[in-house]
Amino acid sequence: MGLDRSALLGAIERLHEKMPTHFDTLNAADGKLGDGDLGITMTRGMAEITAVRDDLPEDLGLAMLKCSQAFTKSSGSSYGTLMALGMMAIAKQIKGQTAVEPSELTALVAVARDQIQTRGKAEIGGKTVLDSLDAIAKQTMGMVDLEDIRTAAVVAVDEALAAFRDKPATMGRARMFGEKSIGLDDPGMLAMKFIVYAIAGRSV
Numbered sequence: 001m002g003l004d005r006s007a008l009l010g011a012i013e014r015l016h017e018k019m020p021t022h023f024d025t026l027n028a029a030d031g032k033l034g035d036g037d038l039g040i041t042m043t044r045g046m047a048e049i050t051a052v053r054d055d056l057p058e059d060l061g062l063a064m065l066k067c068s069q070a071f072t073k074s075s076g077s078s079y080g081t082l083m084a085l086g087m088m089a090i091a092k093q094i095k096g097q098t099a100v101e102p103s104e105l106t107a108l109v110a111v112a113r114d115q116i117q118t119r120g121k122a123e124i125g126g127k128t129v130l131d132s133l134d135a136i137a138k139q140t141m142g143m144v145d146l147e148d149i150r151t152a153a154v155v156a157v158d159e160a161l162a163a164f165r166d167k168p169a170t171m172g173r174a175r176m177f178g179e180k181s182i183g184l185d186d187p188g189m190l191a192m193k194f195i196v197y198a199i200a201g202r203s204v
Contacts, residue, residue: 002102033174061095086112126171129188135160150200
């Protein structure tokens with residue numbers, strides 16, 4: 001099974017456990033290209049989701065909607081808003097379902113990517129979290145085995161981060177830094193790496 005309530009609760013638990021360990025790393029990365037509060041956003045966001053985890057319903061769409069609302073409650077940051085938008089898009093896609101097959105997971109990543117792109121008015125290739133999501137969607141396309149999907153997603157976020165490190169940011173707040181962003185990891189892409197690793201049960 002790719003996703004059901006039990007799997008969702010497990011992912012939330014891992015994210016809640018791991019995000020505080022990346023607190024300083026994310027704040028430091030964001031301090032170079034943003035407001036320096038991304039570690040705070042992710043840690044508080046997962047704490048809020050964890051606070052409602054026992055009340056999450058079997059309906060995965062409603063559960064994801066509740067997670068989105070909880071995350072939004074914790075932070076008004078732009079990254080927090082984008083993550084909430086992605087979760088809301090997934091929630092709409094799987095409303096009424098109590099289980100999602102592994103083969104359907106790529107489509108959910110793509111739905112989140114497209115929603116963030118549309119609402120965030122961003123473009124793929126701009127050195128943002130969109131590039132991480134796009135890499136995951138492409139790397140996992142056609143896969144049906146959950147473990148293969150997890151491995152491919154981890155490889156995708158690593159490769160995306162490496163591929164864009166020496167490119168200038170052209171979207172989001174980081175674009176204001178222009179050439180100075182070359183050689184730096186995009187904070188949002190770095191956060192997505194930590195998210196994917198935690199969900200996949202891998203250690204960074």
